[in-house]
Amino acid sequence: MTVALKKPPRSARKPKGDGHMRRGEILAAAEKIFIAEGYAGATIRKIADAVGVSSTALYMHFRDKDQILLEIGKEAIEQLLSINVALSQEPIDAVEKVRRMLDAYMRFAFDNPNTYQLVFCGSNEAISVEKQQAVSDLGDRCFDEFSGPIREIAAAGRLKTGTAESAAQVLWAACHGIVSLVITKPSRSWAPPEELMQVTLDGVMHGLIADR
Amino acid sequence: MTVALKKPPRSARKPKGDGHMRRGEILAAAEKIFIAEGYAGATIRKIADAVGVSSTALYMHFRDKDQILLEIGKEAIEQLLSINVALSQEPIDAVEKVRRMLDAYMRFAFDNPNTYQLVFCGSNEAISVEKQQAVSDLGDRCFDEFSGPIREIAAAGRLKTGTAESAAQVLWAACHGIVSLVITKPSRSWAPPEELMQVTLDGVMHGLIADR
DNA sequence: ACCTGACACTAAACGGGAATCACTCAGGGC
DNA sequence: GCCCTGAGTGATTCCCGTTTAGTGTCAGGT
Numbered sequence: 001m002t003v004a005l006k007k008p009p010r011s012a013r014k015p016k017g018d019g020h021m022r023r024g025e026i027l028a029a030a031e032k033i034f035i036a037e038g039y040a041g042a043t044i045r046k047i048a049d050a051v052g053v054s055s056t057a058l059y060m061h062f063r064d065k066d067q068i069l070l071e072i073g074k075e076a077i078e079q080l081l082s083i084n085v086a087l088s089q090e091p092i093d094a095v096e097k098v099r100r101m102l103d104a105y106m107r108f109a110f111d112n113p114n115t116y117q118l119v120f121c122g123s124n125e126a127i128s129v130e131k132q133q134a135v136s137d138l139g140d141r142c143f144d145e146f147s148g149p150i151r152e153i154a155a156a157g158r159l160k161t162g163t164a165e166s167a168a169q170v171l172w173a174a175c176h177g178i179v180s181l182v183i184t185k186p187s188r189s190w191a192p193p194e195e196l197m198q199v200t201l202d203g204v205m206h207g208l209i210a211d212r
Numbered sequence: 213m214t215v216a217l218k219k220p221p222r223s224a225r226k227p228k229g230d231g232h233m234r235r236g237e238i239l240a241a242a243e244k245i246f247i248a249e250g251y252a253g254a255t256i257r258k259i260a261d262a263v264g265v266s267s268t269a270l271y272m273h274f275r276d277k278d279q280i281l282l283e284i285g286k287e288a289i290e291q292l293l294s295i296n297v298a299l300s301q302e303p304i305d306a307v308e309k310v311r312r313m314l315d316a317y318m319r320f321a322f323d324n325p326n327t328y329q330l331v332f333c334g335s336n337e338a339i340s341v342e343k344q345q346a347v348s349d350l351g352d353r354c355f356d357e358f359s360g361p362i363r364e365i366a367a368a369g370r371l372k373t374g375t376a377e378s379a380a381q382v383l384w385a386a387c388h389g390i391v392s393l394v395i396t397k398p399s400r401s402w403a404p405p406e407e408l409m410q411v412t413l414d415g416v417m418h419g420l421i422a423d424r
Numbered sequence: 425a426c427c428t429g430a431c432a433c434t435a436a437a438c439g440g441g442a443a444t445c446a447c448t449c450a451g452g453g454c
Numbered sequence: 455g456c457c458c459t460g461a462g463t464g465a466t467t468c469c470c471g472t473t474t475a476g477t478g479t480c481a482g483g484t
Contacts, residue, residue: 022432044471054434055471061432065471121333121396136399160418162411166403170390170411177389178382184333187348191378199374199382199420206372207419208411234461256442266463268444273461277442 023061025051031072035114039069066131073119077138080108084145094149095158095209099201101146102175106197109179121180146172158210167208174204235273237263243284247326251281282347285331289350292320296357306361306368307421311413313358314387318409321391333392358384370422379420386416 029050034042044065048055062068083104087097109116119135147168154164162170178200182190190196241262246254256277260267274280295316299309321328331347359380366376374382390412394402402408 057433059472121392161414162407163403166407166411169393169403170408170415173389173393173408173412174386174416175389176393177385177387180333180392181381181385181388191375191381195374195378196382196385199378200385202373203382203416203419204386205419207415207417269462271443
């Protein structure tokens with residue numbers, strides 16, 4: 001009869017972590033697994049095992065699985081937001097601001113493909129709208145920061161086509177398009193990311209915004 | 213003892229459908245459910261119930277769930293491919309061909325949002341690469357059809373930036389970007405689709421391709 | 425010193441997914 | 455008549471997220 005190795009019964013288990021610390025541990029473990037194996041691959045049980053804790057314990061700190069992953073997304077988006085805030089305060093031309101924001105956006109996406117996919121690609125069909133609200137709001141603020149310079153440009157009459165609103169959306173979307181495709185379809189043969197980013201940026205800026 | 217109403221034991225069940233017919237029935241039912249409830253909502257059981265057959269029966273005709281949904285995607289992409297083929301044979305300027313192909317692409321996406329998401333948005337993280345191959349190949353042929361005119365344009369020295377390869381990818385991506393965002397983030401407030409399509413098209417065409 | 429309540433945590437179970445199994449059963453060729 | 459084949463089935467397996475009911479621990483009041 002195989003007694004088999006069961007989980008360490010209690011003594012070998014992690015001692016209680018007090019509150020915030022344990023929460024951080026979970027997020028760290030979840031992020032690693034999530035980045036390595038994507039949304040579906042990051043199961044509650046795997047995360048719990050990585051922390052050294054029962055799967056149920058995660059529900060002490062997070063309402064559900066989505067909450068954990070969205071938290072990870074949130075932290076990443078905060079990063080993106082702070083970049084935009086910093087750029088919007090630089091003493092540079094509005095057009096240059098827009099260019100740099102979009103550039104930073106695309107680089108962020110290539111640097112954090114799984115997180116980007118979680119927050120900005122359709123996989124969230126699975127995640128209910130309300131749960132996304134917090135992250136979504138953060139995204140809104142990010143987009144607002146980006147819209148600022150665009151409105152300046154529009155006010156200066158330098159938009160070749162569309163309104164400030166639609167132009168901002170289209171500029172964002174073009175950048176989203178290239179990064180999301182490269183991220184979600186890695187099997188396709190793509191031009192080098194640097195080239196794609198530059199062509200996108202040049203094309204879309206010249207296409208929508210009149211030269212000085 | 214509750215005998216309970218079991219499923220109609222046999223007699224009331226569907227008679228055998230012979231081969232291709234039953235396969236078609238399944239696809240039709242699956243498509244309806246899939247369009248109405250999305251990828252996750254289209255469960256094997258729901259589809260089977262709609263056809264009036266046990267869930268196991270679906271495995272007679274399709275290897276697994278992904279196969280069913282990819283088949284639906286495949287049919288839709290074939291539609292898209294035929295549009296591109298038709299356009300590429302029209303006796304019109306290469307630039308006009310590109311413009312019309314992209315326009316048709318975006319309209320297709322808005323008309324078939326669920327299918328578009330299945331095939332072109334990241335949800336397929338869940339679907340293994342090999343399974344996607346067939347649909348992916350179809351997508352390649354579609355993209356090839358689109359690349360043709362772009363190469364003509366490049367050969368005529370009218371590309372403002374990038375190579376034929378990267379320009380084609382960026383043009384496609386810009387259109388993918390706007391439709392995928394609008395589709396996957398319906399809660400956001402978007403400019404009207406028509407305006408977004410036009411701004412995207414005008415912007416990106418003028419940005420990448422030199423005027424006559 | 426003793427209760428008490430909050431807290432971090434657990435094992436076990438639930439319900440619902442996809443997928444597999446061993447099986448039945450009708451029809452068609454020989 | 456016999457046997458093969460292919461469509462179809464119910465029961466089962468496995469894994470997932472989540473819930474339930476409980477255990478042990480510890481700070482703080484009395």
